[in-house]
Amino acid sequence: MTRMGVPVFVAALLLLQVVCVGALSAADARLAWLDAKGYTVQATITHEDAKLQRAANNTPENRQAVVDTGKALQNAALDEAGAWLNWKKLEAQEDPLVPDDLKQRIYADVDSNLDKVTELRTEVAGVTNEFELGVMSLKMIGKYFELLADVARNVGLMWANVGSAHADRVAEFEAKLRTTAQSVNASQDVMDKLDAAASEVETARTNIANAEAAYELVRIPGTPFLKFSEGNSYLRAAQANLLSAVASLNQAYVAITTQAGV
Amino acid sequence: MNKTYLIAALILTGLLAAGCTSQQPAGSATPTPGASVAATPTPTVVPAGAAVSQGDLDALRQDIESRQYDDLQDLSNSS
Numbered sequence: 001m002t003r004m005g006v007p008v009f010v011a012a013l014l015l016l017q018v019v020c021v022g023a024l025s026a027a028d029a030r031l032a033w034l035d036a037k038g039y040t041v042q043a044t045i046t047h048e049d050a051k052l053q054r055a056a057n058n059t060p061e062n063r064q065a066v067v068d069t070g071k072a073l074q075n076a077a078l079d080e081a082g083a084w085l086n087w088k089k090l091e092a093q094e095d096p097l098v099p100d101d102l103k104q105r106i107y108a109d110v111d112s113n114l115d116k117v118t119e120l121r122t123e124v125a126g127v128t129n130e131f132e133l134g135v136m137s138l139k140m141i142g143k144y145f146e147l148l149a150d151v152a153r154n155v156g157l158m159w160a161n162v163g164s165a166h167a168d169r170v171a172e173f174e175a176k177l178r179t180t181a182q183s184v185n186a187s188q189d190v191m192d193k194l195d196a197a198a199s200e201v202e203t204a205r206t207n208i209a210n211a212e213a214a215y216e217l218v219r220i221p222g223t224p225f226l227k228f229s230e231g232n233s234y235l236r237a238a239q240a241n242l243l244s245a246v247a248s249l250n251q252a253y254v255a256i257t258t259q260a261g262v
Numbered sequence: 263m264n265k266t267y268l269i270a271a272l273i274l275t276g277l278l279a280a281g282c283t284s285q286q287p288a289g290s291a292t293p294t295p296g297a298s299v300a301a302t303p304t305p306t307v308v309p310a311g312a313a314v315s316q317g318d319l320d321a322l323r324q325d326i327e328s329r330q331y332d333d334l335q336d337l338s339n340s341s
Contacts, residue, residue: 232331246323
């Protein structure tokens with residue numbers, strides 16, 4: 001191997017590794033969304049500062065600064081919406097537990113709303129004064145719901161679907177372990193653990209059904225983002241139920257294998 | 263010198279293999295070969311027809327744990 005051979009070999013391996021871990025792109029897209037959220041917060045602070053400056057000293061330069069920072073804020077909000085939409089598309093794409101019809105609905109909604117983001121960006125670029133900025137701000141508040149509501153509803157339903165698949169899987173393992181426990185005359189403690197797991201799965205199913213009902217209400221008119229958060233809260237509760245169930249199954253599993261002398 | 267390159271190549275190939283292995287679906291319950299001590303393989307609970315392995319439980323737990331439900335905020339406070 002020549003002196004140059006090693007760096008080239010290392011570079012090729014690193015490149016291949018990047019290709020191999022390409023499946024993490026939904027996780028990367030989430031980080032990009034979090035970054036975009038951070039930029040929106042920064043742009044908001046900058047715009048508020050500009051408005052304070054203008055209030056203290058109403059010069060043409062300060063008025064122009066309000067327009068410029070306002071446009072930057074609107075673009076940041078559109079970037080954030082675009083980043084979220086891209087992330088949701090990749091999330092649906094990569095998840096094997098999401099049914100195809102739901103995936104297709106999410107793809108269509110994302111693509112259509114990314115087009116709307118582009119249109120809004122053109123409108124923001126056309127803003128030249130504070131009056132137009134104010135009109136655009138009002139328009140953006142309403143459009144923001146429109147941009148994200150359809151995708152949020154379908155993403156929520158996608159998550160509920162995945163939650164149900166997880167609940168089914170936990171229930172399946174519980175049933176298998178119960179069969180095994182009965183065949184080896186496992187202790188009452190093992191049966192109690194399995195009962196606890198079954199009970200947690202049932203509670204999780206109730207939470208998932210509540211989440212699904214909340215996500216169905218992520219629509220305009222209404223309070224789509226509040227309903228989305230409500231659905232998320234139910235799913236977080238279901239997630240805790242299922243993790244508790246798996247922990248109980250794990251304890252039962254260890255007890256059974258110990259008793260069976262495996 | 264060539265021996266050094268060979269060792270470096272072997273280490274990097276190992277890293278590459280580890281990177282490729284890490285993208286297996288989270289639901290996959292296939293245990294990583296050589297991950298456990300050969301004398302104590304992950305036991306599968308009998309009877310075989312109703313088998314559940316520790317790997318199955320771990321994979322399911324990881325898949326459930328990995329889910330994140332991020333909320334959305336409107337623009338009313340930032341425009």
